[in-house]
Amino acid sequence: MAAWGERLAGVRGVLLDISGVLYDSGEGGGVPIAGSVEAVARLKRSRLKVRFCTNESQKSRGHLVGLLRHLGYDISEGEVTAPAPAACLILRERGLRPHLLVHDGVRSEFAQVDTSNPNCVVIADAGESFSYQNMNKAFQVLMELENPVLISLGRGRYYKETSGLMLDVGAYTKALEYACGIKAEVVGKPSPEFFKSALQQMGVEAHQAVMIGDDIVGDVGGAQRCGMRALQVRTGKFREGTVLVHRWSL
DSSP states (O other): OOOHHHHTTTOOEEEEOOBTTTEEBOGGGOEEOTTHHHHHHHHHHSSSEEEEEOOOOSSOHHHHHHHHHHTTOOOOGGGEEOHHHHHHHHHHHHTOOEEEEOOGGGGGGGTTSOOSSOSEEEEOOOGGGOOHHHHHHHHHHHHTOSSOOEEESOOOSEEEETTEEEEOHHHHHHHHHHHHTOOOEEOSTTOHHHHHHHHHHHTOOGGGEEEEESOIIIIIIHHHHTTOEEEEOSSTTOOBTBOOOOOTTO
């Protein structure tokens, strides 16, 4: 097996997932994962470019950055690639008016988007708002459209909070896909366009970057399909039986 120095030769940029890699969310804002604050600080002192690439869709980007700063991380809002701002850009470019099935914490990201007379549905990790009534309303909106458009902020199966594993948006997206006979457009990992946007903002090519995450499908698999190298941590949603590629201590 090649040494890690050889495996990471030519790397100019590091993309970091947030939930499960930097911290576990939960009551009181969550807790940082052991060693991660120091690891981010070391990366920022290095020659490497650093960007945070997250599927977080329960918090606005500003709220998320504020929380991470409170936990001790050196991070700015401009360093974060998140799905809600990316989705807003798509909505404006395509003249789409969404019915929003999202968490109240991220609704502010869509404040400048026209939501009257919806011609699409945007679904995110809505948490407790994933009621039958709300899912059924999204289903009804889609079924009434001649050309239904479903935009999902990520496609994760589950994530980890301090209280345990939590069902993610992917399961609910699949339900609407099945009921409506459509395919969702994913904004967020593992979408290639999402990774390419983060790379462009960093100013590095795919082969010059490495993605670090806890999700073997969304983080590792998505990054590798874009031509990046990828490392999986043993924190967050990692479970024995998934493929381990890396850990913070290395």
